[in-house]
Structures are given as structure tokens and as C-alpha cells.
Amino acid sequence: MSNLFRTLGRIFAAVLLPLPAAAEPPLQLPTANTNIYAPGAEDHYYVGTVGRPWMSGTFGCVRTDGWQLHEGIDIRAEQRDKKGEPIDPVRAIADGVVLYVNGKAGLSNYGNYVILGHERDGVEYCSLYAHLREVGEGIRSGARIRKGDQLGVLGRTSNTRSGISKERAHLHLEVALFLNKRFPEWYAKRIPGARNDHGMFNGQNLAGFDPTELLRSQQRQGAPFNLVKFIQSQPELCRVQVRETDFGFLRRYRALVEKNPLAEQSPTAGYEIVFSHVGTPMKLIPRTAAELKSKARVHLLSVNEAVQREHRCRKLVTQKNGRWELATAGQNLVDLLVY
Ligand SMILES: [Zn+2]
Known part of the structure; x- marks a missing residue:
């Protein structure tokens, strides 16, 4: 008898209680390094700029005494081959589609990089994975990606003269909105003759938010996390x-x-x-x-x-x-x- 009541109770609860909206799945960290969630372990998560503490590897006005914006976070490599080169797999933080791949490291200070497009809570956003040692096979524009799919290998590619040392090898991760899909047209008009190798995926067209805040908030809040609320906070x-x-x-x-x-x-x-x-x-x-x-x-x-x-x-x-x-x-x- 009591079993029957319990079953009926469950049926009534299912009918009468409003069902929560389908929860968006949590994001995944882009590498196996989980120190972002470990208080006090920042040193093991962020790579600072040369001779500077880990804070210079976080998001925001953290460069050049606060006068230069770092648009992402620099995540420390944890796995190395015999030569000391990084081998950490880099993975998609969410389901999405490949929007852009730069496989010509010399064309960008980001070196080899991949941009994925995602949608969450009605907001289109993108994630960007830079300085990759190599981009995975099959990672090309238009490819559908599942959360956790490998996009490439963490590295230190860049076209800057000083380069990135083995020790400082890191994943530069950005999360951003696109300002304007007509960016190339706007840019050509604004600076006639200027070179724009990356079309609408030019960094000037990305408006970012702090990946650390994003990853920690959704981890802390679980299912109630909402991207619109996050952006507006x-x-x-x-x-x-x-x-x-x-x-x-x-x-x-x-x-x-x-x-x-x-x-x-x-x-x-x-x-x-x-x-x-x-x-x-x-x-x-x-x-x-x-x-x-x-x-x-x-x-x-x-x-x-x-x-x-x-x-x-x-x-x-x-x-x-x-x-x-x-x-x-x-x-x-x-x-x-x-x-
Ligand atoms: Zn960076």
C-alpha cells in the first residue's frame, strides 16, 4: 500500500510541480589542469609574463603595470615529452562548431589557434584556444564539436620576435562575443589598405569576459548558472x-x-x-x-x-x-x- 502511495505521490508531483527548464550542461576545463578550482593553487594554473607573478597570466588590465589588457587567461602546461615540450591535449569547453582555424603560426601573435562558436541561454559566444603546438586533424571550419573533443595540443607558437619559452608554454583561452559580423568591411573603410589576415576573427572584433570568472561561476552555481546573468554581472x-x-x-x-x-x-x-x-x-x-x-x-x-x-x-x-x-x-x- 505504502508503495502505491509513494508512486501516486511521485506521479502527482511530476504533474503538479512545474518542471525546471532543461538545465544547460556544465562547461569543461580546456586542459587536464584543474588548479583553477583549487584555492591557493593559482601558481599552478596561470603562467605569468616573463619575470612576473601569476596574476599577469589572468584576465584584464594585468600587463604593463595595468596599462595593457590581457584578453584571456594563460593556462599552465602539466604534461611534457622527453624534450620538455608540452603535450597536454586541449579540449572544447562546450559543444559547438569550429568557426575558424589559423594553422599558420607565423600569421599571428596567437600562433596556431582555433575558435569555436557556442550558444547558451540565447547568447552566441565563442571560445578561442591559442599558441597550440598543433591543431588536431579534422578541426576545420564548420566541423561540429562535442564538449571535451580534442582540438589540438597545448604549445608555444606565436609570431612575436621574443617567442614563448618552453617553460612558459601555455594555453591562451578567451571567451568572447562578436561585435560585428561585418568587421572586415568596417576595418577596410576605417584603415584603408591595412592588412587583416583573419577576417571577422580579428581580435578587435571580439569583446571578451573573464574565463576564470566564467568557469568558476558555472562550477559554483551548477544548473542555475545563466550566461546572460553572468555577462550582466x-x-x-x-x-x-x-x-x-x-x-x-x-x-x-x-x-x-x-x-x-x-x-x-x-x-x-x-x-x-x-x-x-x-x-x-x-x-x-x-x-x-x-x-x-x-x-x-x-x-x-x-x-x-x-x-x-x-x-x-x-x-x-x-x-x-x-x-x-x-x-x-x-x-x-x-x-x-x-x-
Ligand atoms: Zn595570453
Whole structure:
């Protein structure tokens, strides 16, 4: 009898309780090195720049005394062959598709690298794996990839003159959004004649977030982890208003658009774009004509001075005669975003 009640109870629970939305699977670490999750083991996870501590291998304004942005994290090799060269397999952090492979190490300071495209919680994002010793066979544009598939071998390829020493061999991992699929067109117009070997996969077209934060948050939160919430939880650097109502980024990242009841009653005349500490657009808010603060096509609305002080390397905003304005890098970023 009690078994019957238990079974009935289960059936009722299944019918009456709202089922949780299918949970997105957790991400996987890109190498066998798991020290990212071990407090105090940072030294075993990140590779600093020459002569610098591990912090210089993390994400953000960690280079050149805080004046240079490191767009990813540098993950330490753990496995070596007899010659001391790294042999760690590099694996996909999530299911996805190969978007781009650079197999000509001499064409980039990233050396051999692979970019995968993913989708999570309605957001298209990409992961980038750089300095690979070699790219796996079958890893070419368009190939479908399962989480954990091997993409190549960790290495130290790069076209920089100084190169990367055996000891500093690492995986440079980035996680980012694409600013504009029409990047090559924008770039050619902006700098006529300039070389762009990597099309829309040019680093300038990627707007990243901290892979450490991403990996740790989803590990800590488990199933409730949500990529939109994660993106929107980054520190806010500034807000910019644009008198544009239709641009590629907006169409692609509907999930980042915040509801505005006023803009549901009157036509949208522009958007307020919220930028993270490193210039990643993290929220878009539709604005009606009455809400717009300026007639200009692009208008800087606000700057979070504490965040700007702490993350000054992106140089998006600058102060002139006591007033904040978009610096050249900020103007370029907004221009590319709405192009
Ligand atoms: Zn790096």
C-alpha cells in the first residue's frame, strides 16, 4: 500500500510541480589542469609574463603595470615529452562548431589557434584556444564539436620576435562575443589598405569576459548558472546612448536587451548600451525619443569612475576639462558595434 502511495505521490508531483527548464550542461576545463578550482593553487594554473607573478597570466588590465589588457587567461602546461615540450591535449569547453582555424603560426601573435562558436541561454559566444603546438586533424571550419573533443595540443607558437619559452608554454583561452559580423568591411573603410589576415576573427572584433570568472561561476552555481546573468554581472564601466534602432549586435543579442515599459508603448528611437570594465557590451536598453538625452548620434551618458580607475587599460573614456568623454578607443568600439 505504502508503495502505491509513494508512486501516486511521485506521479502527482511530476504533474503538479512545474518542471525546471532543461538545465544547460556544465562547461569543461580546456586542459587536464584543474588548479583553477583549487584555492591557493593559482601558481599552478596561470603562467605569468616573463619575470612576473601569476596574476599577469589572468584576465584584464594585468600587463604593463595595468596599462595593457590581457584578453584571456594563460593556462599552465602539466604534461611534457622527453624534450620538455608540452603535450597536454586541449579540449572544447562546450559543444559547438569550429568557426575558424589559423594553422599558420607565423600569421599571428596567437600562433596556431582555433575558435569555436557556442550558444547558451540565447547568447552566441565563442571560445578561442591559442599558441597550440598543433591543431588536431579534422578541426576545420564548420566541423561540429562535442564538449571535451580534442582540438589540438597545448604549445608555444606565436609570431612575436621574443617567442614563448618552453617553460612558459601555455594555453591562451578567451571567451568572447562578436561585435560585428561585418568587421572586415568596417576595418577596410576605417584603415584603408591595412592588412587583416583573419577576417571577422580579428581580435578587435571580439569583446571578451573573464574565463576564470566564467568557469568558476558555472562550477559554483551548477544548473542555475545563466550566461546572460553572468555577462550582466560584470563591473559596469560606462553607458552610451546611440540613435540607432537596428544593428547586427542588437539583432544577434536579443537576450541582452532589457525590457523598458515606455519603449513598448512608443517607438524606440535609440538604445542605451552598457559596457563592462573591458568594453564588452553587456546590456542594451531601448529608449523612446522622449527619453534620449542628446541629439548626437552617439552620446556618453555615464562613467563609473571607480571601475575606470581600477580598469584603466582599455582607455574607452577620458576626462577633458573635468568632463568625461569617449576616447578614440571608445568611439571606435561604438562605431563598430552599430556599423
Ligand atoms: Zn595570453
